Amino acid sequence: MHLRWISAFVVAGVAGAGCVFSPTSGESRCPGTPFTVKGFASAPGASLTVEAFNDDSGVWESVAGATAVTGGTTFGGRTLYVFSVSVTLGDQHFSAFTPDAFASVRVREEGGALTQLVTYDYDGVGCVTNRVFDEGEDWFAAGFECRSDGSPVLSLVCIG
Numbered sequence: 001m002h003l004r005w006i007s008a009f010v011v012a013g014v015a016g017a018g019c020v021f022s023p024t025s026g027e028s029r030c031p032g033t034p035f036t037v038k039g040f041a042s043a044p045g046a047s048l049t050v051e052a053f054n055d056d057s058g059v060w061e062s063v064a065g066a067t068a069v070t071g072g073t074t075f076g077g078r079t080l081y082v083f084s085v086s087v088t089l090g091d092q093h094f095s096a097f098t099p100d101a102f103a104s105v106r107v108r109e110e111g112g113a114l115t116q117l118v119t120y121d122y123d124g125v126g127c128v129t130n131r132v133f134d135e136g137e138d139w140f141a142a143g144f145e146c147r148s149d150g151s152p153v154l155s156l157v158c159i160g
Helices: 003-014 124-133 139-145
Strands: 019-022 035-041 047-054 059-067 073-075 078-087 101-109 154-158
Touching (some): 035 047
Antiparallel strands (some): 101 154
8 A cells, every 4th residue: 555545544543633732852851840731632622631651650640631722723724722731740750860861741632533642853843834834734634744753752851
């Protein structure tokens, strides 16, 4: 089967999916310092859960919750619902400093088409914007194509 058709089938499976546009993978965040997680949900008023991997216990745990707005924004032919939530990670969410520590974060939309939202690296959001505005691509197709290699997990680094 041609790669373009395979991509179309995969994208059809993620229709209705949201994304996290900030922070992006590779950004610097450290334990005890609050930061904001921002993104788009696929449904108005959707409940979202931010999870971080606990490096001590080896399990994912909830670190924050958010609710998407009910008034949507149309982008790339789809309606999306913004959310924003403050998150503070603890030492247990970071690997040991040698010399840098890494944390893994993901966001789930309850009842969404995907259990976990798509994430991006430093140029992913620009990639989506270019594909939608310059090429006329559908938002979900562009979002899927431009996601980070580690999506749906954000890898954050604390430089030691």
